Amino acid sequence: MLSYRHSFHAGNFTDVLKHIVLVEILEHLAAKEKAFEYIDSHAGAGLFDLTHGHAEKLEEFRGGIGRLWDRDWPELRRYFEIIRACNPSGSLNYYPGSPLIAMHFLRPRDRAWLFELHPKDSRRLEKNTQGSHRIRVACQDGHQGLLALLPPASRRGLILIDPSYEIKSEYEQVLETVKKACRKFSTGIYAIWYPVIEREKKVRTPTSLNLI
Numbered sequence: 001m002l003s004y005r006h007s008f009h010a011g012n013f014t015d016v017l018k019h020i021v022l023v024e025i026l027e028h029l030a031a032k033e034k035a036f037e038y039i040d041s042h043a044g045a046g047l048f049d050l051t052h053g054h055a056e057k058l059e060e061f062r063g064g065i066g067r068l069w070d071r072d073w074p075e076l077r078r079y080f081e082i083i084r085a086c087n088p089s090g091s092l093n094y095y096p097g098s099p100l101i102a103m104h105f106l107r108p109r110d111r112a113w114l115f116e117l118h119p120k121d122s123r124r125l126e127k128n129t130q131g132s133h134r135i136r137v138a139c140q141d142g143h144q145g146l147l148a149l150l151p152p153a154s155r156r157g158l159i160l161i162d163p164s165y166e167i168k169s170e171y172e173q174v175l176e177t178v179k180k181a182c183r184k185f186s187t188g189i190y191a192i193w194y195p196v197i198e199r200e201k202k203v204r205t206p207t208s209l210n211l212i
């Protein structure tokens with residue numbers, strides 16, 4: 001049973017860092033005419049209400065997007081355009097997850113594949129992305145789902161691997177998945193959230209892999 005819910009953490013400083021990198025890569029992919037595919041192995045719910053429920057409880061977003069939101073950041077223009085598009089009232093009420101950020105870059109020829117194992121978040125994700133035939137949501141293990149899709153038809157793609165690391169074995173599992181994925185799709189762009197943990201846990205570092 002999954003207990004991690006990203007809604008407690010949405011918009012915190014780690015989300016901001018991750019999503020700024022995500023925007024940079026997507027801008028790069030969308031700069032070329034050729035179609036690309038976006039695969040999000042651990043997609044979350046897609047959109048988070050910062051004024052109610054979980055986010056309101058911990059208020060982590062105040063140390064992240066809350067600190068940056070009302071200032072001018074010309075270098076991060078595209079990222080802030082997306083945040084503002086989610087908050088048309090002008091107040092910071094919502095924060096987009098990786099799938100909704102990616103949606104801003106998808107053209108009719110591009111595709112997105114979103115895996116989210118938590119049934120509630122998967123239903124929310126379905127709702128938050130509905131209406132787009134370019135997007136497929138699956139309530140399925142993202143490691144298996146990702147590997148089954150590779151190589152993508154377009155042969156161009158971004159793979160975001162952003163697990164919750166609830167279970168210790170996930171550190172190893174992510175490395176195994178990336179190794180298998182690189183064998184199937186060596187020219188893919190891989191963005192991996194991989195927390196730095198104490199050395200005594202003896203988790204191999206992913207330096208030999210094609211990581212961003």
Ligand SMILES: C[S@@+](CC[C@H](N)C(=O)[O-])C[C@H]1O[C@@H](n2cnc3c(N)ncnc32)[C@H](O)[C@@H]1O
Nearest residue numbers: 006042043044097098116117118141142162164
């Ligand atoms: C850190 S959150 C993802 C945040 C999201 N990528 C974003 O940036 O908005 C990790 C998500 O992975 C989900 N999850 C955990 N194990 C999974 C698995 N094996 N396959 C797919 N999703 C999983 C959790 O329910 C959680 O919503």
